[in-house]
Amino acid sequence: METVSFYSYKGGVGRSLLVAHAARFLAMLGNRVVVADFDFEAPGLHYKFRVAAPFSGGVVSYLLATSDDASAPPALNAHVLDLDTARIAGEAEFETGPVWLMPAGPAPKPEYWADLQALGDRLPFGDPSGRGLLAVLDLHARLEQELEPDYLLIDARTGITELGSLAATVLSDTVVTMVTPTLESIEGTTVVIQALQSAKRLEGKGPIRVVPVLARVGKKFDPWVQTGLDGIREMCSTERLIRLPHDPKVLNSELMGWMGALPLAYTQLLQEIFPSRGTQMGQR
Amino acid sequence: MWTSDGLGSSVSRSLWLRYNSLGGNVADADTLNMLVTGAIWRAEQLQAQGIRANEAWAEVSSWEEQLACLFPQTDPEGRIARRGAVRAALKSGDPERAEALADRYLAEKGTSKEFKAGLREILDDATQALANHFPYAAKRYGVRAAQGFARQIKTSGAFGLAA
Numbered sequence: 001m002e003t004v005s006f007y008s009y010k011g012g013v014g015r016s017l018l019v020a021h022a023a024r025f026l027a028m029l030g031n032r033v034v035v036a037d038f039d040f041e042a043p044g045l046h047y048k049f050r051v052a053a054p055f056s057g058g059v060v061s062y063l064l065a066t067s068d069d070a071s072a073p074p075a076l077n078a079h080v081l082d083l084d085t086a087r088i089a090g091e092a093e094f095e096t097g098p099v100w101l102m103p104a105g106p107a108p109k110p111e112y113w114a115d116l117q118a119l120g121d122r123l124p125f126g127d128p129s130g131r132g133l134l135a136v137l138d139l140h141a142r143l144e145q146e147l148e149p150d151y152l153l154i155d156a157r158t159g160i161t162e163l164g165s166l167a168a169t170v171l172s173d174t175v176v177t178m179v180t181p182t183l184e185s186i187e188g189t190t191v192v193i194q195a196l197q198s199a200k201r202l203e204g205k206g207p208i209r210v211v212p213v214l215a216r217v218g219k220k221f222d223p224w225v226q227t228g229l230d231g232i233r234e235m236c237s238t239e240r241l242i243r244l245p246h247d248p249k250v251l252n253s254e255l256m257g258w259m260g261a262l263p264l265a266y267t268q269l270l271q272e273i274f275p276s277r278g279t280q281m282g283q284r
Numbered sequence: 285m286w287t288s289d290g291l292g293s294s295v296s297r298s299l300w301l302r303y304n305s306l307g308g309n310v311a312d313a314d315t316l317n318m319l320v321t322g323a324i325w326r327a328e329q330l331q332a333q334g335i336r337a338n339e340a341w342a343e344v345s346s347w348e349e350q351l352a353c354l355f356p357q358t359d360p361e362g363r364i365a366r367r368g369a370v371r372a373a374l375k376s377g378d379p380e381r382a383e384a385l386a387d388r389y390l391a392e393k394g395t396s397k398e399f400k401a402g403l404r405e406i407l408d409d410a411t412q413a414l415a416n417h418f419p420y421a422a423k424r425y426g427v428r429a430a431q432g433f434a435r436q437i438k439t440s441g442a443f444g445l446a447a
Contacts (some may be wrong), residue, residue: 066417066418073417073418073419073420121336122336126434126437126438127377127434127438128377128378128379128380128434128435128438129377129378129379129431129434130379130414130427130430130431130432130433130434130435131377131414132434133430133431133433133434133437134414134417134418134421134422134427134430134431134434135418135421137418137420137421137424137425137430138418138419138420138421138422139420140420140421141420141421141423141424141425142420145420160442160443160445161442162437162442164442164443165437165441165442165443165444166437168443169443169444170433170437191443191445192443195443195444195445196443198444199443199444200433200436200440200444202425202429202430202433203425203429204425
């Protein structure tokens with residue numbers, strides 16, 4: 001299982017939509033994909049997958065259930081949604097891989113916020129006892145063991161937070177770091193990329209692969225913006241930054257959601273993020 | 285330590301004043317025993333009400349540690365205090381302190397095999413309880429390794445930026 005976190009120093013860059021499209025893209029290539037929403041304070045990944053029916057469970061209530069003294073871990077299937085991937089394939093004559101969604105929870109229902117507050121009280125992620133970290137590592141390892149995905153995609157929390165840090169620096173093999181052409185985004189992202197590249201890792205885990213993606217891109221940049229972006233490109237030893245153009249069709253893809261065709265801009269971008277996955281649909 | 289509000293404050297206030305009257309130094313055994321009893325009661329009450337009791341257990345551990353200074357481990361009270369200090373440190377969510385206390389007590393001269401085994405058992409039981417609670421993470425990474433990593437994260441902050 002390769003764990004890929006999608007991170008942005010600033011919000012509003014289209015991160016969750018990219019996560020959803022990445023899941024579709026990888027499933028269309030026949031991969032087994034789990035998607036998890038770790039943006040606890042502003043969860044919305046379930047909207048991107050057009051989860052219509054009311055649901056309960058999710059990452060927050062799962063972790064909350066592990067914070068008590070119950071001896072057995074909670075049932076995973078009560079917290080994970082098995083998405084109907086036939087809807088991805090439509091009329092296409094290829095086999096898609098399964099996609100499971102573990103939303104943060106049924107936000108914005110009041111019970112979700114109550115659970116989130118209780119989680120913060122009972123299972124702080126920075127707790128030196130290690131319980132918070134163990135709970136997250138346990139969920140990560142369990143998803144791998146029970147669902148056997150090829151990919152775990154994580155929608156990580158924006159900014160500098162303990163949870164965002166856990167997702168990116170501890171769980172991930174690859175971090176897709178979205179940056180916009182603004183000074184605050186470039187400078188904040190630069191610091192985070194440096195941190196990711198020097199992050200201490202658990203035994204058995206290699207260095208983090210950082211993939212910068214330039215989002216909300218116009219045609220031209222101010223010179224100082226270009227200088228900052230060149231710095232990020234050099235840090236990541238890449239010849240050019242992957243770009244997500246600011247395009248009405250891209251925005252429309254959000255409205256189309258799970259059912260719509262994957263926009264060309266995303267297909268091209270995702271082929272660059274996942275270069276080893278081939279381009280033939282249904283090939284595993 | 286003692287605060288003006290919260291559960292059990294009336295129990296320990298007079299004891300706290302007595303302790304303070306000694307300049308915060310190691311008090312007599314009777315005072316410390318009463319402080320320990322009050323702190324344990326407070327921690328258990330907090331737990332019973334579903335309130336995080338880590339700080340209360342840290343207080344228990346601190347009093348037990350001071351009691352342990354008054355009695356050698358050859359004395360039954362000394363052994364009880366040493367075990368109590370380690371147990372309470374674990375309950376406070378501070379395994380690093382628990383291990384440091386245990387290392388110190390295990391290194392004391394004249395420590396019996398039974399007492400050493402008992403202390404190690406306390407630490408091992410706590411680790412095993414976490415391994416049972418988080419079986420997937422324990423199998424993959426090991427509880428002690430994850431705890432050590434958690435301490436590093438705590439020290440260096442999110443993304444290591446506070447290091």
